Amino acid sequence: MQDILGLVDEKRSKEILLDFLKIEGPSGSEKAVAGKICEILLEAGAEESNITFDDANKQMPDPTETGNLFVRLPGKGRPRLLAAHMDTVPLAVGVKPKTQGVWITSSGRTALGADDRGGVAVLVATAEALLESGIDHPPVTFLFTVREEGGTWGARFVDQVMLGDAEMGFSFDGREPDKLVIAAPSSDKFTITIRGKESHAGTAPERGVSAMEIAAVAVSALRKKGWFGKITRAGGEGTSNIGAIEGGAGSNVVMGSLQMQAETRSHDPEFLGKITKAYKVAFRQAAKAVKNVDGETGTARFKIHRAYNAFHLSPNSPAVAAAAEAIKTVGLNPGPKVQNGGLDACWLNEYGIPTVTLGSGTYNAHTKQERLNLPDYLNACRVALLLATLPFDESSNSK
Numbered sequence: 001m002q003d004i005l006g007l008v009d010e011k012r013s014k015e016i017l018l019d020f021l022k023i024e025g026p027s028g029s030e031k032a033v034a035g036k037i038c039e040i041l042l043e044a045g046a047e048e049s050n051i052t053f054d055d056a057n058k059q060m061p062d063p064t065e066t067g068n069l070f071v072r073l074p075g076k077g078r079p080r081l082l083a084a085h086m087d088t089v090p091l092a093v094g095v096k097p098k099t100q101g102v103w104i105t106s107s108g109r110t111a112l113g114a115d116d117r118g119g120v121a122v123l124v125a126t127a128e129a130l131l132e133s134g135i136d137h138p139p140v141t142f143l144f145t146v147r148e149e150g151g152t153w154g155a156r157f158v159d160q161v162m163l164g165d166a167e168m169g170f171s172f173d174g175r176e177p178d179k180l181v182i183a184a185p186s187s188d189k190f191t192i193t194i195r196g197k198e199s200h201a202g203t204a205p206e207r208g209v210s211a212m213e214i215a216a217v218a219v220s221a222l223r224k225k226g227w228f229g230k231i232t233r234a235g236g237e238g239t240s241n242i243g244a245i246e247g248g249a250g251s252n253v254v255m256g257s258l259q260m261q262a263e264t265r266s267h268d269p270e271f272l273g274k275i276t277k278a279y280k281v282a283f284r285q286a287a288k289a290v291k292n293v294d295g296e297t298g299t300a301r302f303k304i305h306r307a308y309n310a311f312h313l314s315p316n317s318p319a320v321a322a323a324a325e326a327i328k329t330v331g332l333n334p335g336p337k338v339q340n341g342g343l344d345a346c347w348l349n350e351y352g353i354p355t356v357t358l359g360s361g362t363y364n365a366h367t368k369q370e371r372l373n374l375p376d377y378l379n380a381c382r383v384a385l386l387l388a389t390l391p392f393d394e395s396s397n398s399k
Helices: 010-021 030-044 114-133 211-224 269-289 317-329 346-348 375-391
Strands: 052-053 069-073 080-085 098-100 104-105 141-144 169-172 181-186 186-195 229-233 236-247 257-266 301-307 335-338 355-358 371-373
Touching: 010 030, 010 114, 010 375, 030 052, 030 098, 030 114, 030 141, 069 114, 069 269, 080 114, 080 346, 080 375, 114 141, 114 169, 114 371, 114 375, 169 317, 169 346, 169 375, 181 317, 181 346, 186 211, 186 236, 186 269, 186 371, 211 236, 211 257, 211 269, 269 301, 317 355, 317 375, 346 355, 371 375
Parallel strands: 080 141, 080 169, 169 355, 181 335
Antiparallel strands: 052 069, 069 141, 098 104, 104 371, 181 355, 186 257, 186 301, 229 236, 236 257
């Protein structure tokens, strides 16, 4: 076991991390990141035929430079999957990472992008160590997804055949390496299009049907009935939010139309349906209730898609037990965690690969205060190496 952990070269692992933090690659622009992964692993000895891309990018609603990247390292034993996403939030564009003691931070004008370049670096350092050491290991597929931020689109459209026969998965995307995310919610994301009637706001406001008023009436009703923000009801729990709004022609025109971007979440898919239904009812009732002097009303239309589905792994499942054993082996105390955000693991679990999400040292993600803890990152590298090498019958007693 100690021989395996000795394969983690701390200096080299940090170099890999800094290399990836410096590459710009917001969602949809991951080609340079993928190119760097291929360059490092080909140089380390990966077979070109074992490095492939799917065409997930061609199935996405927004332009995306490349599909998901798969790096397969053949071996003997029961196959497993290690995953991370290549994209960052737009706030990380222009990042200039700097090391301050045990932390890597940005210049303060951007996010760091450690979400999820920390995870990418963990996987690349692990694959490089396996290739250069020649150590025996089971078949491992390293999956690098695109467009995780804002919808887990890469994992949604991943070529499932290219995932191989992985019996369990481990995704590196988060904070502490000793926390195991074993559950995440379902989420609906939707566009609400409200149409009213324009009129001059100064001379004939009474002839207009304000799309903004319809929206205000609907949100007020949602709040009053407990369907907005944090939701706790007898039938379940969840959250809802309206995060963006666009519309109107000017302050002197009654707003004739607007568009809103909203989402609902719950760990209970049935209750999620109730939250989403409450939104549709509230907006459609508001559209009928707001009338102009001539009795005309507006409309509210919804375009809804399921962003991801909930999963909940048993603490005794083989994937959780394997991750917990690896964490203990590096001297940490594993703890299960329930997350309220979307993950690539939501889709991987749905596709039949029980997948645990672990941290790679990223704190304050998606903000200018984002930073990465180097000791946490190096422990994540050690955990990943163990998960890529240990036979399942040694890493799990709960199969």
